[in-house]
Amino acid sequence: MPRFAQLVMGPAGSGKSTYCSTMVQHCETLNRSVQVVNLDPAAEHFDYHVMADIRELIELDDVMEDDSLRFGPNGGLVFCMEYFTSNFDWLEECLGHVEDDLSLCSSGQIELYTHLPVMKQLVEQLQQWEFRVCGVFLVDSQFMVESFKFISGAMAALSAMISLEIPQVNVMTKMDLLSKKAKTEIEKYLDPDMYSTLEDSTGLLKSKQFKKLTKAICGLIDDYSMVRFLPFDRSDEESITIVLQHIDFAIQYGEDLEFKEPKENEENKPSTFDEFFQERVDE
Known part of the structure; x- marks a missing residue:
């Protein structure tokens, strides 16, 4: 195994x-x-x-x-x-x-x-x-x-x-x-739309010097869902x-x-990951 x-x-x-x-x-x-x-x-x-x-x-x-x-x-x-x-x-x-x-x-x-x-x-x-x-x-x-x-x-x-x-x-x-404010702010980075995120937050996409490089990086992350x-x-x-x-x-x-048997004195605890997950679903 x-x-x-x-x-x-x-x-x-x-x-x-x-x-x-x-x-x-x-x-x-x-x-x-x-x-x-x-x-x-x-x-x-x-x-x-x-x-x-x-x-x-x-x-x-x-x-x-x-x-x-x-x-x-x-x-x-x-x-x-x-x-x-x-x-x-x-x-x-x-x-x-x-x-x-x-x-x-x-x-x-x-x-x-x-x-x-x-x-x-x-x-x-x-x-x-x-x-x-x-x-x-x-x-x-x-x-x-x-x-x-x-x-x-x-x-x-x-x-x-x-x-x-x-x-x-x-x-x-x-x-x-x-903080609550930071948690709200970071939501956009968990499932990001890279282009809109950068346009809203920085001038990287507006900079002629870094525009092509920044777009290439954004495309790699965004278009292919690499990260x-x-x-x-x-x-x-x-x-x-x-x-x-x-x-x-x-x-x-x-x-x-x-399947694993539960340990002694722990009969009420879920004995496998599937059982634990199922209990959470039932709740």
């Missing part, structure tokens, strides 16, 4: 750790076993259990403090990840052969999947281990409330999608931190469920899984 994995990506501060924590808690209510793998050698602490931690293999501080290397933070990160790609057997041993419902792989900086082949190599290795992998690209919704910033976030998501060549779900995080974002509000159960549904659909989760 196949195993399933989310590769959680996004710029620094986009909420990767918070996303993993929220998804772990949500899946536990569905009686779905979830394991988290930390692939950030600069990470500091987590409020959830980590099944595998790259810091057990190599740690950024050790690389930076090594007198023979003398790397800075960015060079040290690249060195750590290149060392990781040479030691995939460590990850295989950590993952074992237990058919967990889902593994969340939280990565580090954005350069790892836009400029370096590290994450592409990881995806190919996971696929060889019979994982169905879905990319989850996170962008801070507070960053996306202006049109030119939205274009930047959309292009970063598109770059990761093209680089990794796997199904990808793009998510706007921290929706619970937005769409889902809102993620960690305080809203329905928002979390919708994001998880899209991910499950992308990796065809549930098609080969057997």
Whole structure:
């Protein structure tokens, strides 16, 4: 049977750790076993259990403090990840052969999947281990409330999608931190009409210098529906469920899984995702 994995990506501060924590808690209510793998050698602490931690293999501080290397933070990160790609057997041993419902792989900086082949190599290795992998690209919704910033976030998501060549779900995080006015404003970026959005918000389409380039970018995003974002509000159960549904659909989760009996003293809890979803429909 196949195993399933989310590769959680996004710029620094986009909420990767918070996303993993929220998804772990949500899946536990569905009686779905979830394991988290930390692939950030600069990470500091987590409020959830980590099944595998790259810091057990190599740690950024050790690389930076090594007198023979003398790397800075960015060079040290690249060195750590290149060392990781040479030691995939460590990850295989950590993952074992237990058919967990889902593994969340939280990565580090954005350069790892836009400029370096590290994450592409990881995806190919996971696929060889019979994982169905879905990319989850996170962008801070507070960053996306202006049109030119939205274009930047959309292009970063598109770059990761093209680089990794796997199904990808793009998510706007921290929706619970937005004001009511900002939430109303950001609606147009969740299902955007790119041309009207830019005409209303900036002078990019009116600028002769950037008009052709801006139209080409808008066409790529708008005409081909290449990039769409889902809102993620960690305080809203329905928002979390919708994001998880899209991910499950992308990796065809549930098609080969057997029914799980509920845990002791939890007979009233839904034992599968389908039962939980059906209860929400009935409500």
